Amino acid sequence: MFFLARVRLESLKKHYGSVRAIDGVSINIESGQLVVLLGPSGCGKTTTLRCIAGLEQPTMGKIYFDDREVTHLSPSERNVGMVFQFYALYPHMNVYENITFPLRACRVPRKAIETKVKEVVQIFQLGGLLRYKASILPPGDQQRVALARAVIRDPNVLLLDEPLSALDEKFREEMRSELGKLQKRIGITTIYVTHDQREAMALGDVIVVMKDGVIVQMGSPEELYEHPQSVFVGNFLGTPGMNFVECLYDNGLLFLEGTEHRLSLKRSDLFAKLSSYQGKEVILGIRPEYVSLFEKSFENGLSIAILAIEPAGRYRLVDFLIGERVFRVRTDWSLPLIVGHKVYLYFSEDHICLFDRSSGEAIVT
Ligand code: ATP
Numbered sequence: 001m002f003f004l005a006r007v008r009l010e011s012l013k014k015h016y017g018s019v020r021a022i023d024g025v026s027i028n029i030e031s032g033q034l035v036v037l038l039g040p041s042g043c044g045k046t047t048t049l050r051c052i053a054g055l056e057q058p059t060m061g062k063i064y065f066d067d068r069e070v071t072h073l074s075p076s077e078r079n080v081g082m083v084f085q086f087y088a089l090y091p092h093m094n095v096y097e098n099i100t101f102p103l104r105a106c107r108v109p110r111k112a113i114e115t116k117v118k119e120v121v122q123i124f125q126l127g128g129l130l131r132y133k134a135s136i137l138p139p140g141d142q143q144r145v146a147l148a149r150a151v152i153r154d155p156n157v158l159l160l161d162e163p164l165s166a167l168d169e170k171f172r173e174e175m176r177s178e179l180g181k182l183q184k185r186i187g188i189t190t191i192y193v194t195h196d197q198r199e200a201m202a203l204g205d206v207i208v209v210m211k212d213g214v215i216v217q218m219g220s221p222e223e224l225y226e227h228p229q230s231v232f233v234g235n236f237l238g239t240p241g242m243n244f245v246e247c248l249y250d251n252g253l254l255f256l257e258g259t260e261h262r263l264s265l266k267r268s269d270l271f272a273k274l275s276s277y278q279g280k281e282v283i284l285g286i287r288p289e290y291v292s293l294f295e296k297s298f299e300n301g302l303s304i305a306i307l308a309i310e311p312a313g314r315y316r317l318v319d320f321l322i323g324e325r326v327f328r329v330r331t332d333w334s335l336p337l338i339v340g341h342k343v344y345l346y347f348s349e350d351h352i353c354l355f356d357r358s359s360g361e362a363i364v365t
Pocket of ligand 1 (some may be wrong): 016019020021022038039041042043044045046047048249
């Protein structure tokens with residue numbers, strides 16, 4: 001198999017009357033990368049994918065596979081492989097008939113079909129399954145059959161739209177891991193649509209976060225998790241998402257709204273970035289695992305009563321109320337904790353993010 005396409009979207013727009021489904025999306029996807037389009041329902045993920053597939057004509061903008069413009073080519077001229085749901089196999093056909101369907105539909109000669117079948121059977125380990133009806137296979141095998149069918153024509157790019165959404169949670173995790181390994185093994189450029197941030201974090205080389213038809217941030221899972229460029233991204237990624245506290249900034253001090261607490265900042269890079277926020281309101285963001293709990297008072301420790309405790313395997317999620325927002329801390333089991341009792345919260349300053357209160361955009365991450 002031979003795949004090479006880089007995919008480039010240039011200022012892509014798709015408007016349906018007054019609805020701006022996508023409104024200026026530009027992405028550069030390297031050959032062999034798995035790029036996830038992530039965002040809430042209606043943000044334009046599927047429309048972007050359908051434009052790449054050639055199922056929708058963009059209102060404006062251009063699409064390139066390698067250096068060839070494909071914006072106005074038909075889906076078959078673009079040669080993309082698509083899987084919209086792994087269960088979308090032809091249930092009455094056996095595995096052989098399913099995976100060879102795209103070749104038979106194009107009247108590929110029998111000998112060439114047999115060569116391709118050998119190739120995908122080996123990659124997807126389908127050897128013993130060819131004569132079985134697709135409908136009786138377990139989900140893992142169905143997934144491999146669906147992928148084999150999608151790549152048997154050596155597509156330039158593989159497009160996957162919420163492929164795991166029909167599976168229950170446990171299976172979804174297994175399939176996700178299997179899918180990630182397969183994609184790396186075959187090395188095909190892949191664009192994957194999901195609204196599930198855990199799926200995106202687990203699979204994506206690059207995650208493109210979309211909202212209201214535009215890209216709000218793109219980068220590696222780690223970049224997005226550690227350095228969200230907005231309150232929206234900080235909140236959307238992570239289980240649970242980032243905590244936020246409204247604060248007033250004054251000369252190196254953050255006065256946390258809804259508490260008597262003031263946090264004294266030590267990092268000089270924070271002072272520099274906050275210089276224009278003197279006397280203004282900002283939002284402090286911090287992930288649940290970057291807050292520590294202590295029994296005893298110390299400098300910069302915020303004393304606060306526990307609202308709730310939720311066991312979560314190796315960890316517990318401990319809830320507090322700061323201002324009107326629930327603030328969640330992920331902690332191990334070492335400290336005895338009782339709902340209603342006070343503990344001290346310590347915020348790891350290296351992991352503090354600060355956002356502009358009116359725009360929600362990052363000041364420091
Ligand atoms: P979901 O996860 O719910 O599928 P999405 O992020 O994939 O959401 P899209 O399906 O791309 O979002 O839709 C983006 C916006 O465009 C939505 O407001 C949707 O209602 C609108 N839209 C999509 N297709 C059409 C269409 N054919 N006609 C009119 N509006 C459309």
